[in-house]
Amino acid sequence: MIPHAAVEDADAICDALRDRGACRLPAFPDAAATQALREDLVRLRDAGALAPAAVGRGTGRDLRAEIRGDATLWLDDPRAGAAAAAYLASLDALRIAINRRLFLGADEVEAHYAEYPAGARYARHRDRFRDDDARVVSCVTYLNPEWRDTDGGALRLALEGGDIDIVPRTGSIVFLSELEHEVLPATRERRSIAAWMRRRPR
Numbered sequence: 001m002i003p004h005a006a007v008e009d010a011d012a013i014c015d016a017l018r019d020r021g022a023c024r025l026p027a028f029p030d031a032a033a034t035q036a037l038r039e040d041l042v043r044l045r046d047a048g049a050l051a052p053a054a055v056g057r058g059t060g061r062d063l064r065a066e067i068r069g070d071a072t073l074w075l076d077d078p079r080a081g082a083a084a085a086a087y088l089a090s091l092d093a094l095r096i097a098i099n100r101r102l103f104l105g106a107d108e109v110e111a112h113y114a115e116y117p118a119g120a121r122y123a124r125h126r127d128r129f130r131d132d133d134a135r136v137v138s139c140v141t142y143l144n145p146e147w148r149d150t151d152g153g154a155l156r157l158a159l160e161g162g163d164i165d166i167v168p169r170t171g172s173i174v175f176l177s178e179l180e181h182e183v184l185p186a187t188r189e190r191r192s193i194a195a196w197m198r199r200r201p202r
């Protein structure tokens with residue numbers, strides 16, 4: 001089991017990150033914000049603003065849908081709506097609260113909308129690159145209120161003691177960016193925000 005916490009309860013979130021490497025935030029963002037984010041993502045998708053995500057970095061960057069099949073847009077893109085700005089602000093407040101307790105040195109947040117078409121996946125990976133330890137905490141927010149357990153698309157997170165599958169319905173999960181995880185294919189479109197608390201490049 002991954003501990004659950006309210007986004008305001010930074011002590012509980014940090015205890016869970018320290019003890020288990022992960023914490024669920026089932027009510028973050030609230031239902032109205034979730035709806036607004038979902039509508040913003042669908043609007044952007046319909047406007048053709050999402051682009052297929054690449055894997056690797058620098059000269060190793062490549063489009064490989066068999067490894068990673070989502071399409072994304074950064075929330076700080078000028079085309080993103082007011083809901084995206086509000087989400088980034090609440091995530092930054094969470095970053096400050098976590099940083100104060102765990103001394104992670106995370107200076108900023110970054111986040112992108114993601115849409116996985118039916119059948120798309122993201123193979124097992126870490127969000128923290130081998131040659132770059134900028135990302136310290138990952139936060140994934142799900143925008144699929146109507147999701148059924150049988151729709152697939154779980155986030156499979158490798159915790160000490162074994163893998164845990166998270167159903168991508170609503171709410172968020174925060175976890176240490178060094179943990180391995182993967183997105184399993186779903187039978188329908190899967191919408192989310194992937195966000196990171198990171199060290200500023202120096």
Ligand SMILES: O=C(O)CCC(=O)C(=O)O
Nearest residue numbers: 122127140155183192194
């Ligand atoms: O959508 C998810 O559940 C996880 C996405 C992910 O691992 C990533 O974008 O790095």
Ligand SMILES: [Fe+2]
Nearest residue numbers: 125126127181
């Ligand atoms: Fe990831």
